[in-house]
Amino acid sequence: MKRSLTAGLLALLVGLQASTTLAKPADPHTWDYLQPDRDQVIASLNVVELLKRHHYNKPPLNDARAAKIFDSYIEMLDPSRSYFTAGDVAEFEAWRNQFDDFLKNGNLEPGFIIYKVHLERLQSRLQYALSLLEQGVDSFDFTLDEELLVDRENAARPENERELDDLWRKRVKDEVLRLKIAGKEPKAIEELLTKRYKNQLARLEQTRGEDVFQTYINAFAQSYDPHTQYLSPDNAENFDINMSLSLEGIGAVLQSDNEHVKVVRLVPAGPAEKSKQIAPADKIVGVGQSDEEIVDVIGWRLDEVVKLIRGPKGSVVRLEVIPASNAPNDQSSKVVAITREAVKLEEQAAKKSVLKLNQDGRDYKLGVIEIPAFYLDFKALRAGDKEYKSTTRDVKKLLTELEEENVDGVVIDLRNNGGGSLQEATELTGLFIDQGPTVLVRNSDGRVDVLADEQQGVFYKGPLAVLVNRLSASASEIFAGAMQDYHRALIVGGQTFGKGTVQTVQPLNHGELKLTLAKFYRVSGQSTQHQGVIPDISYPAEVDTKEIGESALPEAMPWDSIRAAVNPDMNPFKPFLAELKSRHEGRTHEDPDFVFTRDRLALTQELTHETTISLNEEKRRAQQERIEKRQLALENTLREAKGEEPLAKLEKEDETTPHVEDKKINPEADAYLSESGRILLDYLGLNKAMAKNQSVER
Known part of the structure; x- marks a missing residue:
């Protein structure tokens, strides 16, 4: 835009x-x-x-x-x-x-x-x-x-x-x-x-x-607003340098955090994400090249840290990182080695799997489509390549394959999807609705442009759920918001990021200015800004929303609303939401993964509220020991519930720890994904029972 x-x-x-x-x-x-x-x-x-x-x-x-x-x-x-x-x-x-x-x-x-x-x-x-x-x-x-x-x-x-x-x-x-x-x-x-x-x-x-x-x-x-920014001539070539390191770097979104550099999110299919060694809210305190000595970067400017992290494709960068999972006052670090590479389009492509669940004594198959980003190969498209890759084309193909496998419904997984092509968000929405607006863009002069799906017909008419989390942003929020406003899918997971503004880059005589000139609105008229998309059924947050998300940024523009573009028919999910939530809470109250996520975040927030620390060594060691015991207890409760051996002490990963890349994920082992499937099956069962009762009454 x-x-x-x-x-x-x-x-x-x-x-x-x-x-x-x-x-x-x-x-x-x-x-x-x-x-x-x-x-x-x-x-x-x-x-x-x-x-x-x-x-x-x-x-x-x-x-x-x-x-x-x-x-x-x-x-x-x-x-x-x-x-x-x-x-x-x-x-x-x-x-x-x-x-x-x-x-x-x-x-x-x-x-x-x-x-x-x-x-x-x-x-x-x-x-x-x-x-x-x-x-x-x-x-x-x-x-x-x-x-x-x-x-x-x-x-x-x-x-x-x-x-x-x-x-x-x-x-x-x-x-x-x-x-x-x-x-x-x-x-x-x-x-x-x-x-x-x-x-x-x-x-x-x-x-x-x-x-x-x-x-x-x-x-x-x-x-x-936090996205309006001046870029000096040196930084202008690295557009949005304080938000992205995706080209021949580690594929991580970074920002300054007082004297540290903090990871905001990982670029899907980027080197950092594939390494499984770095997570959002981690702090980078040192950077080294291959086998060279690590340079302490505490107190450095963000752009200077970026220069150290970037380098030729295929070279290795070593990062000293304080994990976000540490207690707030625990500054112990680990060193991770990452091979720099450019993110390949095919690695960001949508993928499918089949989730097999048994519910109420019956076996079900649900299709899962994971969409890491909203991508479009502009170069191939302009060149007239009929096989150009795009999110919508790939998802359409995957939906066809899943329907051939006779799945009972589909879950679209948008977790950690930071956005991408607005065109693709619109076209993907069009696969699930029969024509109509997909997103509204209000400009600084008050004019509202309506982006719409112009294609007649619905490509996939079956049951649908969309799984999101705090790191689902921008185009992800547009798609999820449209699915919710058209009552086309159940939205489950965490409150999304909340970035609902549009920026442009304007060259100056000296450097560039990136400024916010428009705002996104859902077809219901609600902004995605600040508030994001609120799921129909919420899961416990995996990250502290006070640390990650648009609302965590200073001077973030507020949520507001404009006139709705559509007024969809009655919400088919509304009569069942209370029962769906009750069943979800009943299942997850003792579910080890959900319990672990809730308790870990509660501990982190409790420790964050401690504003002072002792400089007495005996007290400090005792405090750290207490915290580590609580963290270890949480970890072992989870491990024991899954039949794994408990740990004697907390493990600190480092660069010597082997990491398996491109491991095929078992969808049933993903608690959040499985629960999303069960919620969708709950809805199908309740809807079927209601239809049956209405038929009997007639």
Whole structure:
């Protein structure tokens, strides 16, 4: 959904510079070379104009927006409230309501001044941390009853240098303790942390004016919504670099998370997904090439980590990862080796299997079609290749094969499907409905475009369920939403991701701007934005929805609704939903996989609410032991219920652990898939019984 915008916007230049009255940093000479240039001024003015004319919301650039930009910028520079003092921020406050005027006038100086203060503070903190390590890690007393506040999102800022020193002393002490408990020797701990802080200092000295400009303009752009973003000239070639690494990399969607890089989702059929060694919400803390030493990347910028992870096809990258399954304060890591490769279209292709279930004393066969992504081979299509691959063509073929096997119904598995071709979402919907709208696209001018299935007839008329989870996004949500709105399928699983906005990339004189210019709506008029698709029958979440999903992103645009495009006939599922839910809950209340998922997430959320950690070694070890015992108990309860040998201790996978790729999945062993099939069979049985009763009454 890209749109060409007015080329004339790129010629804008306003020469006026608003005056700045705030004092310069106390010792600014180190960073004097960081100054905005003419190209950046022009680019900033172009961004202002593009957002004013073409952003979906078109919010005014006024004092209220200025305050949002100010807060966003401070948050970007100091998310843990560990660099700026309360006095620093109080001084910056003089500019709080002026950023609208600064941006309209092309005045970038305030943004540069604040960034340079940030560099001063960061340099000072790293030097202080190194001075502590010079005294030796044995100088820390781990018998004291001290605590560190780790959740500092709403913490009071340090009032002065003394309070900053105390905070950073505890931070360094915590890092030493984490490594000590992980089994590292004092000398190795000292070397690792010294190298980490020295590397960060060296990187500070390489700061460019472009780094400052990109951060500042993104504080402005992302105050509109999280997907509106400025890309510097270096990053423009890596479109959406903070969201995708699919080309000759590891095939993972990454984002910055304070000082770490976090995995958001895995690209279907990508190297990371096939390795089975990485999962969403894992944190990457180190990157190495093949047999080379792993480089510590804590505190690095996302784009710099990306450069290390990417490389030639066939080469090996080694990642040091803190698994999301760890307790929140457990920083123990594992090293995984992944061979880089481009994702092949045929590996993302839809696949079928047959799920065999016995219900109420009768054997059933259900077709399962797994769709990893909504794909379309544009190159083959343009070349006139009649055998070009697409999701819809492949699913149509699979449905034919399943019907030849006399299946009793079909489950479409969209778990972890992050989307893809909008055209394919529309055409796939058309296989299951008889003409009609499939999705609505509302543009920034208020015009609503209706995408529709124009083909007459329904290709597959049989019973249908659609299985989704939190990582089902975009095109997946459009298809699942249409199936729900047309009452064509039962939707089961987890609440979907909630990305219901459309972006375009607009070239600037200097870099590019990705901006949100439209919003998706279901045929019922409901947006897929923020809320996603709510299943008819919900399964326990496998990931924390506060960590993963559109609603977890700052400034995410809200859910809303517009006029419906269709008013389908009475919902055939509605009379049975209460009974279907009751039967589902009865089956899964003691089901080991469902119990494990519920209990594991509950434990993670419980631990996440712990905002402080002890710096007393004895207490810390005891706490970690308690957590590991609970995790082990959950794991062993699951293993014993499946007839497997219990573990003596939690296993930590590493790169030496063998992994089987392309293993044929037994659909009956997938608890969520089997339960989806049983729900569909429940519906068929209830519907048949109702029809029989109605026939008798007549």
